Amino acid sequence: MKKNVLLLETIADDALTILEEHVNVLTGYDEASLIEVLKNPEIHAVITRGKGQIDKALMEACPALLIAARCGVGLDNVDVQEATNRNIMVINAPGSNAATIAEHSLSLMLMLMRNMYESVSQVKQDNWNWRNQYAGDELNGKTLGILGMGNIGKRVAKLGEAFGMNVLYWSRSPQDLPYTYLSMNEVLQQSDVVSLHLPFTKETGTIIGEEQLALMKPNSLLINTARGALIDHEALLKALNDKKISGFAADVLPEEPPVPGFPILHHLRALVTPHSGSLTASTYRQMCVLTVKNVVAVLKGETHDAKSIFNYKALKERV
Incomplete structure (x- = not known):
């Protein structure tokens, strides 16, 4: 059965295509749509870019959450400590920008x-x-x-x-x-x-x-x-x-x-400049594709890039 992945923001078209081939994609781009999506208790991964917050409240609303991922490098908008406490894997795209x-x-x-x-x-x-x-x-x-x-x-x-x-x-x-x-x-x-x-x-x-x-x-x-x-x-x-x-x-x-x-x-x-340094066409695509590929690989129990795992606690039995 396909896993459910929640997007808090839009991602590059190529990355979205990869995601849609392997998982069920849910979107919560605004507060109203997010509230509606969170009625589904079986959300296995959340992906954000630079604005969507993967915080304690969101993690609590997703009891089946395995992965908190950011299409980017910095993790300011991901509560890494809370994810670690909950045994949730944090994925990013180091070096991509x-x-x-x-x-x-x-x-x-x-x-x-x-x-x-x-x-x-x-x-x-x-x-x-x-x-x-x-x-x-x-x-x-x-x-x-x-x-x-x-x-x-x-x-x-x-x-x-x-x-x-x-x-x-x-x-x-x-x-x-x-x-x-x-x-x-x-x-x-x-x-x-x-x-x-x-x-x-x-x-x-x-x-x-x-x-x-x-x-x-x-x-x-x-x-x-x-x-x-x-x-x-x-x-x-x-x-x-x-x-x-x-x-x-x-x-x-x-x-x-x-x-x-x-x-x-x-x-x-x-x-x-308006925080646009990483928004070139090439880098935007690279950050999104790299992150999505690793999210899919982890959810399917396949080989993933260890460098993209910001923290890791044994999740094999959960995935």
């Missing part, structure tokens, strides 16, 4: 360093003479400091190196890499560009606040394509206003979508 987030990070660096956004904006307003007051610089020869050297951090380091940057990094422990490992404070002090590539957890918390911003060079840039809550945005706004740092660019914010008038969005030395 490394290339695209690294590209996005470099794009933000380039736009900010070269003042590209303002240049394009002025030309679109027919102000070619903007070139007479243009002020910008280049990445070549600058020092890139990376906080967090996972899959994305390593990719950003390679791209930065290709642009002629000197790479420094901090992570929880030094790794066998051709880059200089320093303390976080030393990375902040010595870097021209600081790029964040850390998860937000109870252990990391907010790692960039007033104290850390004060360590950075006045002409330095801060880039965040990881998690918005890693930065104290009140301290960041003050640092920008007081010219303690030169610029900020991000694809993530502490609250998404932000409240209207969120100050950073309108700051002259800040660039923010």
Whole structure:
């Protein structure tokens, strides 16, 4: 008998086709439809992307739940501890967004360093003479400091190196890499560009606040394509206003979508994209297909990618 899988959000067409071939697909894209679907006690897996919450309440409403899955890497919207307590397998797609987030990070660096956004904006307003007051610089020869050297951090380091940057990094422990490992404070002090590539957890918390911003060079840039809550945005706004740092660019914010008038969005030395770094056609499909294939494999008792299992407790007898 086919297992029942609940989708909290839409997924890529190719992934949906795979899912529909092997399981019964139920959808709960809004509150009303979710309430209706949850009347079915036999939901064996829940799949979300970035918004749908797989929390304690949902798990309690699905007593037969075997899998909590996210088509993506971060697990902010999945209560991993609760899933572990309930012997529910957590599946994600590690590494699937490394290339695209690294590209996005470099794009933000380039736009900010070269003042590209303002240049394009002025030309679109027919102000070619903007070139007479243009002020910008280049990445070549600058020092890139990376906080967090996972899959994305390593990719950003390679791209930065290709642009002629000197790479420094901090992570929880030094790794066998051709880059200089320093303390976080030393990375902040010595870097021209600081790029964040850390998860937000109870252990990391907010790692960039007033104290850390004060360590950075006045002409330095801060880039965040990881998690918005890693930065104290009140301290960041003050640092920008007081010219303690030169610029900020991000694809993530502490609250998404932000409240209207969120100050950073309108700051002259800040660039923010709407958490779109992973939404390229290739990566979106890859994240969804990888996750769905592993969900199906586990439900059918077939071989799955062990790297995609965030936590695992013996479920063989339940599947």
